[in-house]
Amino acid sequence: MSIVSLEGVRYAYPGEGRPALDDVSLEFEPGELVVIAGGSGSGKSTLLRAVSGLVPHFHGGTFAGRVLVGDLDSRSSGPGELAASVGTLFQDPETQVVMGTVRGELAFPLENRGWGAAEVARSVEEAALALGIDGLLDRSTASLSGGELQRVALGATLAGRPSVVCLDEPTSQLDPVAGDELIGLLRRLGEDFELTVLLAEHRLERCLGVADRVVALSGGAVVFDGDPDAFLGWALREAPALATPGARLLAGVGLRPTPGVKRARSALRRVGLLNDGMDVLHPTDAKRPEREPALRFERVWHELKDGPAILRSLSLTAKPGDRIALMGRNGAGKSTLLRHAAGLLESTRGKLTKTGRVALLLQNPTDYLVHDTVAEEAPPEALERFNLGHLAERHPRDLSGGEKQRLALAIVLAGEDATVVCLDEPTRGMDRHAKHELAALIASLDQAVIVATHDPEFAAEFATRVVLLSAGRVIADGTPEEILAGGTYFATEVARILDGRALTAEAGAALLTREAAPA
Amino acid sequence: MTYRRRDSPLHATRAAVGLAWCLALAIGALVQSNPVMLGGEAVAVGATGLAAGVWTELRRALPLAAALALTVAAVNALVTRNGLTVIWRLGDLPFVGQTDVTLEATVYGLVLGLRAAILVLSAVLLSVAVDPDELLALMRRWSFRSALTASVATRMVPVLLRDSRRLADAQRCRPGRPPGRVQLLRATTAGVFDRALDVAAVLEVRGYASARRPRRGMSRPWSRHDLAFSASAVAVIALAVVARGTFSAYPALEIRAGAGLYACAGGLAAAALAPFLDRRGVAP
Numbered sequence: 001m002s003i004v005s006l007e008g009v010r011y012a013y014p015g016e017g018r019p020a021l022d023d024v025s026l027e028f029e030p031g032e033l034v035v036i037a038g039g040s041g042s043g044k045s046t047l048l049r050a051v052s053g054l055v056p057h058f059h060g061g062t063f064a065g066r067v068l069v070g071d072l073d074s075r076s077s078g079p080g081e082l083a084a085s086v087g088t089l090f091q092d093p094e095t096q097v098v099m100g101t102v103r104g105e106l107a108f109p110l111e112n113r114g115w116g117a118a119e120v121a122r123s124v125e126e127a128a129l130a131l132g133i134d135g136l137l138d139r140s141t142a143s144l145s146g147g148e149l150q151r152v153a154l155g156a157t158l159a160g161r162p163s164v165v166c167l168d169e170p171t172s173q174l175d176p177v178a179g180d181e182l183i184g185l186l187r188r189l190g191e192d193f194e195l196t197v198l199l200a201e202h203r204l205e206r207c208l209g210v211a212d213r214v215v216a217l218s219g220g221a222v223v224f225d226g227d228p229d230a231f232l233g234w235a236l237r238e239a240p241a242l243a244t245p246g247a248r249l250l251a252g253v254g255l256r257p258t259p260g261v262k263r264a265r266s267a268l269r270r271v272g273l274l275n276d277g278m279d280v281l282h283p284t285d286a287k288r289p290e291r292e293p294a295l296r297f298e299r300v301w302h303e304l305k306d307g308p309a310i311l312r313s314l315s316l317t318a319k320p321g322d323r324i325a326l327m328g329r330n331g332a333g334k335s336t337l338l339r340h341a342a343g344l345l346e347s348t349r350g351k352l353t354k355t356g357r358v359a360l361l362l363q364n365p366t367d368y369l370v371h372d373t374v375a376e377e378a379p380p381e382a383l384e385r386f387n388l389g390h391l392a393e394r395h396p397r398d399l400s401g402g403e404k405q406r407l408a409l410a411i412v413l414a415g416e417d418a419t420v421v422c423l424d425e426p427t428r429g430m431d432r433h434a435k436h437e438l439a440a441l442i443a444s445l446d447q448a449v450i451v452a453t454h455d456p457e458f459a460a461e462f463a464t465r466v467v468l469l470s471a472g473r474v475i476a477d478g479t480p481e482e483i484l485a486g487g488t489y490f491a492t493e494v495a496r497i498l499d500g501r502a503l504t505a506e507a508g509a510a511l512l513t514r515e516a517a518p519a
Numbered sequence: 520m521t522y523r524r525r526d527s528p529l530h531a532t533r534a535a536v537g538l539a540w541c542l543a544l545a546i547g548a549l550v551q552s553n554p555v556m557l558g559g560e561a562v563a564v565g566a567t568g569l570a571a572g573v574w575t576e577l578r579r580a581l582p583l584a585a586a587l588a589l590t591v592a593a594v595n596a597l598v599t600r601n602g603l604t605v606i607w608r609l610g611d612l613p614f615v616g617q618t619d620v621t622l623e624a625t626v627y628g629l630v631l632g633l634r635a636a637i638l639v640l641s642a643v644l645l646s647v648a649v650d651p652d653e654l655l656a657l658m659r660r661w662s663f664r665s666a667l668t669a670s671v672a673t674r675m676v677p678v679l680l681r682d683s684r685r686l687a688d689a690q691r692c693r694p695g696r697p698p699g700r701v702q703l704l705r706a707t708t709a710g711v712f713d714r715a716l717d718v719a720a721v722l723e724v725r726g727y728a729s730a731r732r733p734r735r736g737m738s739r740p741w742s743r744h745d746l747a748f749s750a751s752a753v754a755v756i757a758l759a760v761v762a763r764g765t766f767s768a769y770p771a772l773e774i775r776a777g778a779g780l781y782a783c784a785g786g787l788a789a790a791a792l793a794p795f796l797d798r799r800g801v802a803p
Binding site: 052053054057058078079080083084086087088090092094095096098099100101103104107108109111112113138139140142143156160306339342343344357359360361362364366367368369370371397411412414415418 | 521522523524575650651652653655656659678681685686688689690691692693694695698702703705706709710714717718719720721722723724725726727803
């Protein structure tokens with residue numbers, strides 16, 4: 001007996017000719033953890049919104065077909081009624097918290113249902129304990145970090161004990177540690193409470209290992225529905241952008257792709273390709289010409305009045321040609337460092353020197369877009385450089401996420417030459433194809449580039465150097481092979497499978513093929 | 520200037536009592552016009568800021584309170600024709616005509632200003648020391664949607680402030696001439712609408728649209744702080760009502776304050792601050 005059923009659902013947003021969901025028929029069982037995969041604009045978010053009733057009640061548009069959640073039909077029951085059975089968690093933790101304290105936030109959906117105070121209090125305590133946020137209950141929501149906010153929002157989603165929970169890229173703003181914790185937590189909740197989890201994600205390597213099933217969408221239609229093993233095989237044939245690095249590695253050595261680090265290692269071990277005691281990856285020893293740093297932090301501090309120190313005696317240099325991936329947990333000081341570089345913040349101690357302008361692309365590219373047409377935002381040569389010339393007459397807010405990112409980059413790099421380019425979390429919500437394009441774009445820049453990112457796969461693609469921050473200090477600074485090959489959280493999937501002997505699927509497959517070849 | 524749970528007896532008090540206590544301070548300022556009693560009130564409010572650990576917030580609000588007090592004083596001095604002691608002849612001014620500033624109107628204006636400042640600072644105490652969620656839960660028994668709208672609006676203020684700071688930072692990162700104010704205003708407005716839509720979607724999936732009136736909850740035991748602040752609120756209002764002194768501004772200033780009035784003013788400050796002496800069980 002399915003808990004959610006979609007029958008021939010067709011939906012188009014108001015004013016849109018192209019359907020966002022096209023004849024979608026699916027059934028989800030109790031306790032299933034289903035990953036919804038697909039590129040940007042494939043219909044993942046719309047599918048989740050149809051299950052939660054926001055489509056069509058909140059967004060309007062043209063809707064056909066039927067969505068049943070338990071006994072409730074979304075055509076006659078709105079999101080408020082469906083909320084008793086469906087919990088929904090969106091991407092941005094900032095806008096998902098409406099009350100002043102964590103306890104108030106968790107109690108809010110329950111009070112909306114008219115629950116008594118004792119029931120509310122008990123459910124709030126239970127949800128907080130299940131998510132490990134009981135220590136936060138009396139904290140002000142304004143004082144929480146992004147990861148904590150996302151957990152609180154999940155708590156508010158789960159406090160009413162829904163039977164289905166829809167999560168729209170819930171880890172996109174979390175660091176790798178918080179992201180992995182959240183995914184693990186969802187698996188446990190599914191097992192302990194038979195909660196059906198519908199999880200839309202771009203970083204599939206993060207969640208396929210715990211998934212029961214994968215539904216892939218393209219152009220609003222279901223193009224794949226099956227288990228994760230079958231999905232990876234399909235993705236390698238039909239949609240390579242959806243294949244995980246681990247799957248590409250296994251396919252590269254002629255093995256059947258399988259999700260998760262543990263199973264991939266087992267597969268390699270079975271055919272003798274993974275042995276204990278193999279050499280770890282040695283850093284590339286590419287000597288770079290000695291050049292004057294374009295940016296130099298010397299023992300820089302940033303101490304908040306009546307608050308903590310965000311940067312603590314931080315020293316860092318960036319030379320022209322450097323491609324630096326700046327990594328670390330939420331709150332480690334990455335954004336603060338970039339803001340200092342661009343002159344948006346002043347250091348309270350220490351010295352910062354730069355040889356020219358520092359161009360900074362902040363987290364939300366839409367903040368740069370203030371004109372009515374793309375042509376007004378940046379000069380024609382800048383638009384051409386970033387392959388935006390053909391969009392000159394479009395409204396900037398109508399562009400796709402990747403196009404907005406390129407336009408914002410064109411804006412900050414226009415005019416006088418910048419000697420350093422900084423990008424703060426540029427891949428949030430981007431699919432793998434868009435990330436690949438951005439990595440290529442970064443590689444084409446002549447300046448020193450510093451990119452704050454939580455995505456080790458993306459870092460491995462563009463970086464010549466990785467700097468790891470913790471509590472405002474540089475705790476590691478080395479080549480990608482040195483930093484991304486070891487450890488768990490800040491390592492690529494391939495590095496975790498191969499014990500740090502390669503970073504990317506292609507390099508890993510080449511290495512294994514070489515080792516397997518007869519001497 | 521937002522609520523943060525601190526280890527203070529006022530923060531440990533239930534919201535209904537915290538509200539009543541802050542209202543008592545405000546009512547005390549409204550029923551008394553004697554400067555001695557208002558002085559006692561002002562001392563109580565200032566000392567509460569220190570005792571409750573919210574002095575920084577109170578200090579931030581002081582310029583606003585002082586500006587309001589001076590404005591009230593200036594307006595009273597300019598528009599009141601009463602008072603015998605002319606201290607400044609301004610002559611014939613547009614709109615207000617012949618204007619003489621008198622000592623009596625100036626002093627009375629300052630007293631009114633002090634009263635206004637106490638009201639503002641009492642409101643600040645309420646917003647930084649009384650849990651807004653609990654307060655709104657209390658209000659929801661009478662008007663659910665109004666209380667929730669107020670809650671969301673309050674929550675949106677810091678979110679929108681952060682958004683506007685982000686937008687300003689992005690514009691500072693643009694090389695060349697900055698965009699015009701109209702363009703920025705349009706971008707900001709579009710951003711506000713986007714945010715409002717996001718929050719509205721969250722409210723929908725949290726069941727706001729089908730919200731029901733909450734059932735009366737189980738009774739929560741009264742803590743020592745609840746009892747102490749309740750008694751303090753009653754004492755503050757009682758002292759403000761019974762205190763007798765002579766203060767009249769017009770036609771000539773007359774202030775008579777005996778020992779009894781000073782005792783009442785001191786008693787009012789002491790009654791307001793007494794609950795802060797007991798710090799048992801103040802941590803969350």
